[in-house]
Amino acid sequence: MKRVTLLAEVQQDVCRGCKVCEKVCPVYAISVTDRKAKVKEDACRGCTNCESRCPFHAIKMVKREKPFTIGVDASQYDSGKIRELCEKAHLNPEQVICYCVGVRAEEVAAAIMAGAKTPDEISSVTGIRTGCTIECIQPLLRLIQAAGIELKRDENGWQWYGVTPTAWTLPEDVVQKYNKRGFYFEEDKQLLDRVVHTNPKGEEKK
Numbered sequence: 001m002k003r004v005t006l007l008a009e010v011q012q013d014v015c016r017g018c019k020v021c022e023k024v025c026p027v028y029a030i031s032v033t034d035r036k037a038k039v040k041e042d043a044c045r046g047c048t049n050c051e052s053r054c055p056f057h058a059i060k061m062v063k064r065e066k067p068f069t070i071g072v073d074a075s076q077y078d079s080g081k082i083r084e085l086c087e088k089a090h091l092n093p094e095q096v097i098c099y100c101v102g103v104r105a106e107e108v109a110a111a112i113m114a115g116a117k118t119p120d121e122i123s124s125v126t127g128i129r130t131g132c133t134i135e136c137i138q139p140l141l142r143l144i145q146a147a148g149i150e151l152k153r154d155e156n157g158w159q160w161y162g163v164t165p166t167a168w169t170l171p172e173d174v175v176q177k178y179n180k181r182g183f184y185f186e187e188d189k190q191l192l193d194r195v196v197h198t199n200p201k202g203e204e205k206k
């Protein structure tokens, strides 16, 4: 859940149409036509990514006259299915996966169950990835994959980080090779699985 209080505003006389802002917006709220950037006001989630990356300082963040809240209420969805999806992604439903905005795994799972299929669609409805825009991409991609949705690179090649290997997906020969060098993947998996299966009271599911 996020309270959206800021809006990106482009100073048209300063903008040079370089498209950097278009490439870094996590919700595709900004686009360049006729060498000038324009912001879709309703779509902007106030992350400041475009402002901080514009090489010509053409974007300013302004306070919205009418702030609004975005979020998906996970309690409105089947809790068993949410847990199943989160566990498939090796996440606890209660786990905060976007620290900037405070979005939990269960909220992303609910957004996917509501029909969101891409990182930008999920960011738009939950606010995830509208803080630093980087740290939460991996759990977000894991949840999309766990839901059986094929991950596709954006046709322009933007906003794509690729899925990084986890302790659960490493090939056996790699595990064996690094075990000898002091890595403990099996123990890591067991520890992380305990987190996944622990309820908010700290009780482990048997």
Ligand code: SF4
Residues within 6 Å of the ligand: 010, 014, 015, 016, 017, 018, 019, 020, 021, 022, 032, 036, 037, 053, 054, 055, 056, 057, 058, 059
């Ligand atoms: S990054 Fe700045 S200069 Fe480039 S298109 Fe966007 S607003 Fe214009």
Ligand code: SF4
Residues within 6 Å of the ligand: 007, 008, 024, 025, 026, 027, 028, 029, 030, 039, 043, 044, 045, 046, 047, 048, 049, 050, 051
């Ligand atoms: S969501 Fe972020 S990057 Fe996109 S227009 Fe708004 S402030 Fe800029």
